Amino acid sequence: MSHFADTSELGLWPETPDLCNRTRCGRRPRLQVDRQCKFIGSQGMSASQSDMRSTIAFEHAARAEKRRILAMLRNAFDARGRFVLALAVIAVGWVGRDARNISAEHGIGYFLGIISVLCMLVLLVYPLRKRFRSLKFLGSTKDWFRTHMMMGAGATLTALYHCNFTLGSMNSRIALFSLLLIAASGLVGRFIYQKIHHGLNGRKRSFKKQLSRVKLTPPAGGTVVTFIPDLMDQVKVFDQAVLVAPKNLYDSLRLPFVLNAKTRIAHRRLLRFARRRLAIESAASSLVAQHVDRLDSSIDKFLKTHLRQVRRVAEFLAYERLFSLWHRVHIPFFILLVISVIVHVVAVHWY
Numbered sequence: 001m002s003h004f005a006d007t008s009e010l011g012l013w014p015e016t017p018d019l020c021n022r023t024r025c026g027r028r029p030r031l032q033v034d035r036q037c038k039f040i041g042s043q044g045m046s047a048s049q050s051d052m053r054s055t056i057a058f059e060h061a062a063r064a065e066k067r068r069i070l071a072m073l074r075n076a077f078d079a080r081g082r083f084v085l086a087l088a089v090i091a092v093g094w095v096g097r098d099a100r101n102i103s104a105e106h107g108i109g110y111f112l113g114i115i116s117v118l119c120m121l122v123l124l125v126y127p128l129r130k131r132f133r134s135l136k137f138l139g140s141t142k143d144w145f146r147t148h149m150m151m152g153a154g155a156t157l158t159a160l161y162h163c164n165f166t167l168g169s170m171n172s173r174i175a176l177f178s179l180l181l182i183a184a185s186g187l188v189g190r191f192i193y194q195k196i197h198h199g200l201n202g203r204k205r206s207f208k209k210q211l212s213r214v215k216l217t218p219p220a221g222g223t224v225v226t227f228i229p230d231l232m233d234q235v236k237v238f239d240q241a242v243l244v245a246p247k248n249l250y251d252s253l254r255l256p257f258v259l260n261a262k263t264r265i266a267h268r269r270l271l272r273f274a275r276r277r278l279a280i281e282s283a284a285s286s287l288v289a290q291h292v293d294r295l296d297s298s299i300d301k302f303l304k305t306h307l308r309q310v311r312r313v314a315e316f317l318a319y320e321r322l323f324s325l326w327h328r329v330h331i332p333f334f335i336l337l338v339i340s341v342i343v344h345v346v347a348v349h350w351y
Contacts, residue, residue: 235303
């Protein structure tokens with residue numbers, strides 16, 4: 001006992017009587033102590049690991065939210081922000097045109113005219129790079145497409161400040177109106193381009209892929225067809241009537257505006273037909289009556305999704321035809337701009 005008393009005083013042994021009774025042979029009972037330490041340690045490790053995992057999850061969520069906000073701001077600045085900025089620059093120039101003493105023949109006005117002409121020359125690089133593969137060393141087509149749009153806006157703004165928002169001689173008027181015409185045509189083309197491509201720098205959408213998204217699979221695993229067999233027939237009739245390529249320019253222009261009203265009317269008509277048939281079936285069957293609300297919600301969701309997909313495919317057909325027609329008009333406008341600018345430059349410097 002004196003041995004245990006001495007070791008307990010040194011702090012090497014616990015002073016509990018149970019442990020002392022189990023150490024008659026003079027060896028330390030490490031089994032129970034080790035188990036207790038491992039249990040306490042495992043509890044501490046599990047708590048620390050859960051805290052670490054929650055912290056990492058929170059950091060990932062914060063980073064994802066930050067990326068989403070930055071992407072949203074970037075998209076807003078690319079699409080609407082630049083357009084609003086250009087309108088603000090034009091408004092400032094128009095309001096302060098009398099206060100500025102800018103002459104197109106010398107000084108800063110002449111310098112702005114040179115910049116506008118240089119921007120127009122850079123505009124030629126994109127169609128050349130797109131047509132000739134030998135110019136691949138100049139860069140990617142996507143980068144030049146974005147540069148093409150930026151140079152178009154820059155040429156228009158600098159030309160407006162070059163003439164100080166006033167009309168000069170006949171040749172300068174023709175050059176200015178040609179530039180404004182090609183700028184307006186570019187805005188229309190940009191709008192149509194986004195409708196048939198994946199963004200401004202994306203690939204062109206495929207009609208087959210768009211059409212494959214139009215699913216005629218009925219909701220609720222096909223049970224609705226059992227109760228309402230005529231619903232899918234009416235949906236197919238609507239699809240065949242809408243999914244028709246426009247024949248002329250007038251049909252292509254009015255189709256995107258008419259489709260919205262057509263799909264809304266078709267949704268209400270088809271849903272009203274389905275509800276009448278469900279009411280008849282629920283009166284005849286108690287099983288249908290129990291699930292009538294779920295079936296009604298499923299049919300409504302299916303019709304909304306399907307009609308939205310059909311409208312997008314039909315709009316794709318219309319915008320694809322409009323883009324081909326726009327391309328035929330935009331090129332002659334650009335040729336007219338080049339000729340009018342050359343005549344204007346020659347007339348200013350030679351006469």
